[in-house]
Amino acid sequence: xxxxxxxxxxxxxxxxxxxxxxxxxxxxxxxxxxxxxxxxxxxxxxxxxxxxxxxxxxxxxxxxxxxxxxxxxxxxxxxxxxxxxxxxxxxxxxxxxxxxxxxxxxxxxxxxxxxxxxxxxxxxxxxxxxxxxxxxxxxxxxxxxxxxxxxxxxxxxxxxxxxxxxxxxxxxxxxxxxxxxxxxxxxxxxxxxxxxxxxxxxxxxxxxxxxxxxxxxxxxxxxxxxxxxxxxxxxxxxxxxxxxxxxxxxxxxxxxxxxxxxxxxxxxxxxxxxxxxxxxxxxxxxxxxxxxxxxxxxxxxxxxxxxxxxxxxxxxxxxxxxxxxxxxxxxxxxxxxxxxxxxxxxxxxxxxxxxxxxxxxxxxxxxxxxxxxxxx
Numbered sequence: 001x002x003x004x005x006x007x008x009x010x011x012x013x014x015x016x017x018x019x020x021x022x023x024x025x026x027x028x029x030x031x032x033x034x035x036x037x038x039x040x041x042x043x044x045x046x047x048x049x050x051x052x053x054x055x056x057x058x059x060x061x062x063x064x065x066x067x068x069x070x071x072x073x074x075x076x077x078x079x080x081x082x083x084x085x086x087x088x089x090x091x092x093x094x095x096x097x098x099x100x101x102x103x104x105x106x107x108x109x110x111x112x113x114x115x116x117x118x119x120x121x122x123x124x125x126x127x128x129x130x131x132x133x134x135x136x137x138x139x140x141x142x143x144x145x146x147x148x149x150x151x152x153x154x155x156x157x158x159x160x161x162x163x164x165x166x167x168x169x170x171x172x173x174x175x176x177x178x179x180x181x182x183x184x185x186x187x188x189x190x191x192x193x194x195x196x197x198x199x200x201x202x203x204x205x206x207x208x209x210x211x212x213x214x215x216x217x218x219x220x221x222x223x224x225x226x227x228x229x230x231x232x233x234x235x236x237x238x239x240x241x242x243x244x245x246x247x248x249x250x251x252x253x254x255x256x257x258x259x260x261x262x263x264x265x266x267x268x269x270x271x272x273x274x275x276x277x278x279x280x281x282x283x284x285x286x287x288x289x290x291x292x293x294x295x296x297x298x299x300x301x302x303x304x305x306x307x308x309x310x311x312x313x314x315x316x317x318x319x320x321x322x323x324x325x326x327x328x329x330x331x332x333x334x335x336x337x338x339x340x341x342x343x344x345x346x347x348x349x350x351x352x353x354x355x356x357x358x359x360x361x362x363x364x365x366x367x368x369x370x371x372x373x374x375x376x
Contacts, residue, residue, distance in 0.1 A: 001025055001026065001126045001127065002025070002026040002028065002124060002125045002126050002127075003020055003025045003026065003027050003028070003125060003126065003127050003128065003129050003171065004027075004028045004029075004030055004075075004116075004119075004120035004123065004125040004127075004128050004129070005017050005020060005027055005028070005029050005030070005128070005129040005130070005131075006030060006032060006112060006116060006128065006129070006130050006131070007029040007030065007031055007063045007066065007067070007074065008031070008032075008059060008063065008131065008200070009031065009058070009059030009060060009061075009062040009063040009066075009193075009194065009197075010059070010062075010131070010194055010197055010199065010200060011182060011183060011186050011191070011194040011195060011196075011197055012131035012132075012133075012174060012182060012199075013063075013130070013131035014063075014066040014070075014131075014186060014191050014194045015131070015173075015174065015177075015182045015185050015186055015189075015191075016129060016130070016131040016172075016173040016174055017029055017066065017067075017070055017072060018070055018185065018189060019173040019174075019185075020129055020171070020173055021070060021072065027072055027129075028072070028073050028075065028120075028123065028125060029063065029066075029067050029072050029073065029074045029075070030074070030075040030076065030077055030116070030119065030120070031059070031060050031063045031074060031075070031076045031077070032077055032078075032079055032111070032112070032116060032205070033056055033060070033076065033077070033078045033079070033080065034078070034079045034080055034082075034083035034107075034111060034205040035056070035080065035083060035205050035206050036080050037049070037054070039080065040080075040084065040088075041217050041218070042206070042209075042214070042217060043217060044210075044213040044214060044216050044217050045209045045210035045211065045212070045213030045214035045215075045216070045217070046209060046214070047208065047209070047210070048207070055207055060076065061193075062193040062194055062197070065191075065192070065193040065194075066191055066193060066194060069189065069190070069191055070189075075123070077116070077119050079111050079115045079116070082110065082111060082115045083107070083110075083111055083205060086106065086110035086111070087103050087106045087107050087110055087111060087204070088103070090103075090106055091103045091106075092218050092219065094348045095215065095219055095242040096219065096242065096272075097272060097348075098241055098242055098270040098271075098272035098347075098376075099346075099347045099348025100245045100246070100346050100347070100348040100349055101348045101349075102158075102317075102348075102349055102350055103203055103204050104158045104203075104204040105157075105158050105159075105160060105161050105350050106161065107204040107205060108158055108159055108161065108162055109161040109162050109163075109166075111205075112130060113128075113162045113163075113166040113169070113170065114166070116128060117166065117169055117170075127169050127170060127171060128169060128170050128171075129170060129171040129172070129173060130170060130171075130172060131173070131174060132148075132155045132158075132159065132172050132174070133148035133150050133153040133154050133155045133172075133174050133175065133179075134146070134147070134148050134154065134155050134156050134159055134172045134175055134359075135147070135148060135149075135172060135175035135176070136167060136168075136170065136171065136172055136175070142302060143164065143167055143168045143301070143302075144301065144302065144358055145159060145167055145301055145358070145359040146175070146357050146358055146359065147354070147357045147358075147359065148172075148174065148175050148176075149175065149176050149177060149178060150177065150178045150179055152179070152318070153178075153179050156352070156354075156359040157314055157317045157318075157350065157352045157359075157362075158317070159359070160299065160350055160352040160353075160359065160361055160362035161297070161299050161350070161361075161362065162299075163299070164301050164302070167301060183195060183196070211243075212239060212243045212251075215240075215242065215243055219240070219242055220240075221239045221240040221243070222240050222275055223237050223238065223239060223240070224237070224238055224240075224241065224274075224275035224276055224277065225237065225238070225275075225276055225277070226238050226252065226254055226276075226277045226278075226279055227276050227277070227278050227279070228278075228279060228280075228281065229268055229269060229278040229279065229280055229287050230280065230281065230285075230287070235254045235265070235279065236252070236253055236254040237253075238252075238277040240275075241270040241271065241272055241275060241276070241277050242270075242272070244267050244270065244277055245267065245346060246267055246268065246269075246270070246288075246344045246345075246346040246347075247266060247267060247268075247288060247343065247344030247346070248266065248267040249264050249265065249266050249267075249283075252265055252267070252279065254279070263281045263282035263283075264281075264282065264283065265279040265280070265281060266279060266280050266281075266282070266283060266285070266288055267279055268280040268285065268287040268288050269287070269375065269376065270376075283343075286341075286370070287370075287375075288343050288344055289341035289342065289343055289370055290338070290341060290342060290345045290368045290369055290370045290375055291337070291338050291340075291341045291342075291369065291370055291371065292335060292336060292337045292338055292369050293335075293336050293338075293345055293351065293365050293366075293367060293368045293369065294329070294333060294334070294335055294336075294365075294366045294367040294368075294369075295333070295334050295335075295336060295351045295362070295363030295364060295365055295366060296332055296333045296363055296364055296366045297332065297363050297364045298331070298332050298333060298334050298361070298362075298363040299361045299362065299363065300353075300360055300361040301359075301360060301361050302360070304328075305326055305328070305353075305360065306328075307326070307327050307328055308325060308326075308327065309325065309326045310323065310324070310325050310326075311323075311324055311325075311326055311353050311354060311355055311360070312324065312353070312354045312355075313336060313351050313352060313353055313354065313362075314350075314351075314352045314354070315342070315344075315345045315346070315349055315350075315351055315365065316344075316346075316349060321354055322338065322339070322342055323338070323339035323340075324336040324337060324338055324339065324353075325337045325339075326353070333363075333366075334363060336351060341370065345365060345368050346365060346368070347365050347366060347367065347368060347376045348364065348365065349364070349365050350362050350363070350364060350365070351363055351364070351365050
């Protein structure tokens with residue numbers, strides 16, 4: 001079987017390539033370039049502008065060294081337009097609404113498992129493979145997405161919006177390995193370019209940025225008031241409500257307000273229309289909590305889930321599984337009632353559903369409620 005592996009220039013995809021080759025697959029590697037800082041006006045907040053070689057080219061060079069070591073072919077493909085049209089435009093539109101999107105999820109849906117899959121098919125490949133920490137499990141003609149062995153690295157959260165057909169088209173060689181085992185394999189293979197390379201962080205395919213400055217490239221700042229949601233007292237000035245996220249404590253510039261230093265201030269609501277950022281005093285203030293939410297853009301891999309089914313959900317990556325009870329509103333919308341009030345459930349983020357080890361899919365948090373009142 002001919003497999004095209006997405007080779008990023010990191011250790012995970014490099015070891016994935018080796019494991020597939022060892023299993024007898026005909027492996028072709030391909031490096032994706034999805035962001036161009038010059039074309040995309042990525043100047044403010046970009047720490048790499050003065051580098052002799054941009055981070056993507058460094059990654060490509062590392063990927064080439066891996067392929068030379070493993071004696072595998074390497075292709076290169078640009079999806080800059082597709083990334084802008086399908087991922088980054090959505091990202092900006094959500095921020096304009098005062099929501100907090102997760103671009104990695106839609107990068108998987110539209111780039112790695114769509115544009116890349118089509119590219120693989122055009123080049124004669126039967127399937128694709130990725131260095132994600134996740135498991136694809138086939139049972140009785142059904143395909144399931146399971147959590148990886150390494151729960152600290154598990155990436156099923158980011159795969160919650162891909163389709164069942166996309167899932168069936170992909171292999172995940174690292175599903176039964178721990179991260180330290182992956183690095184051990186890389187050391188044994190003497191993959192010097194990636195064996196101790198740090199994991200990529202920041203925005204999918206863009207990288208580390210000073211986030212507030214980065215957004216200013218595309219969403220001009222409009223200053224407004226920071227208001228204590230309990231008393232209505234104006235505490236300071238914000239740079240633009242879209243630059244903050246629910247539950248945020250750092251970077252508010254109001255830590256010295258008298259008698260509130262010990263408790264701290266936390267973002268609890270964003271009023272985009274009136275350009276007001278509301279904060280609550282202390283991490284346990286009830287304004288930070290919610291007891292149910294509505295999710296839309298629902299994507300489930302397999303069968304319909306019946307009403308009043310108790311499951312578990314993650315509302316952020318690496319968050320522990322939280323108990324919820326599911327109720328269907330329509331084919332695209334679900335209500336999740338929480339076992340107890342949860343903190344900082346944020347519109348725009350993903351709600352990913354689990355039944356034990358199985359990732360059922362998920363949706364995007366649209367509305368959040370507490371004691372029957374809409375919070376956002």
